[in-house]
Amino acid sequence: MGWFPGYCVDIETGERLNIAFGEDSRYPHQNGKDMLWNPTNTFASVLYDNTNGQDGDLYVGGKHYIYVFGHNRKPSDIDYMPAYDYGSHIYNVLKNVTVLQDFTKGNIWMNAMWVTLPLLPADFPVQQNPSDPYYFMRTDCKVSIRIGNPYRKATDDFAMHGSPNDSLPCYHFDLSPYTAVKNDAATAKDALGMINVVPNPYYCGSFYESNINDFLVKITNLPEQCTISIFTVSGSLVKRISKNDNDTWYNWDVRDDKGKPVASGVYIIHIQIPGVGEKTLKWAGILRGEY
Structure with missing residues (x-):
């Protein structure tokens, strides 16, 4: 396992979410084989550019994909994905190599609610610093993802009759620590x-x-x-x-x-x-x- 220099929070629930990243080990010269999230600023090889993509290699910064996994379902569901747990659930499922677990592995990727392939700007100078591989990313950069996700009532076979609050959002708050204290x-x-x-x-x-x-x-x-x-x-x-x-x-x-x-x-x-x-x-x- 590697380490990703950031975190993600679901703005609808306030939960921290699990993040995974990948890299293409065919391109070690693009940081694709060091188990670190350190994309380069190289999009493709010179041959790829000269042949309009007919030949050569498409690097895309070493293909350091980012996967953000949503906290979905309940623990009893087969496609359950927990909130942030240091990636423990994902690791334990994906490391199993038995055929019986192949379907469960598919459920892991089904919960990847957001995926992107980042690439450093072409004019960004990439230098090497073996003692601190993330020195060039020391920043307070924040990426905000806003996707239209309106609440809708399901119909036909997916309808749930007798749902709380007529299928509208329903929240529970515990204000007991803030209630007025009498005769104290x-x-x-x-x-x-x-x-x-x-x-x-x-x-x-x-x-x-x-x-x-x-x-x-x-x-x-x-x-x-x-x-x-x-x-x-x-x-x-x-x-x-x-x-x-x-x-x-x-x-x-x-x-x-x-x-x-x-x-x-x-x-x-x-x-x-x-x-x-x-x-x-x-x-x-x-x-x-x-x-």
């Missing part, structure tokens, strides 16, 4: 870091206000139950809110407990969550009408 102390403590106040700083207005008489600041990512206390930097309590609803935010109208607008400056916002912990925020605001 560790998750609740981690969520404390998400609590925030916006806008911060507040400069004469915010996006949440609907008219010039509004003053609105939003404290976000709150749990259902918590106590919000707002202090001046000197420690005086400005406002205390007991939240007990399903909203994940609280809209502060930038007023104290008596309904009067607070003065411009820096404030401390403390959020206490029963059984979880607490979060302290600093907020700065410059209110309209003071400047």
Whole structure:
């Protein structure tokens, strides 16, 4: 077995696919007998060109065919082809020389969903480097193959009655690792870091206000139950809110407990969550009408 310096992915399933390549051992001078995928830039011999193909040899870069095998069928099917397995399935079937296996070998090639015969450009300089035979292919080249493959319902003898989703594509996703976790102390403590106040700083207005008489600041990512206390930097309590609803935010109208607008400056916002912990925020605001 040789080694192919690349890989292939089925864009419909996301699976990596098996790849095989060939070479023509009749042309060792075209790298056709070294078990390496290293095509040359020679299309044919001079005699072939001079006789318009009537004589001479057709090299095509040493005939380094590339075969991409699709992942088809089920393991119980006789023409089954697995997804990428380092070529193990293909190798184990093709190495068997008994007559009984000839039909199975044919099934291997039946799964070759894409085949090509590459050739280096004629003006590409091919040099030898015995220590690194793939040095000339060090590149991020990507080949995208897009073939029209519409979904169609089979008819007559091939129809499958009672198929899921009326024969239309049907997918299953497991989102359990991403589902919300409830009543978990560790998750609740981690969520404390998400609590925030916006806008911060507040400069004469915010996006949440609907008219010039509004003053609105939003404290976000709150749990259902918590106590919000707002202090001046000197420690005086400005406002205390007991939240007990399903909203994940609280809209502060930038007023104290008596309904009067607070003065411009820096404030401390403390959020206490029963059984979880607490979060302290600093907020700065410059209110309209003071400047």
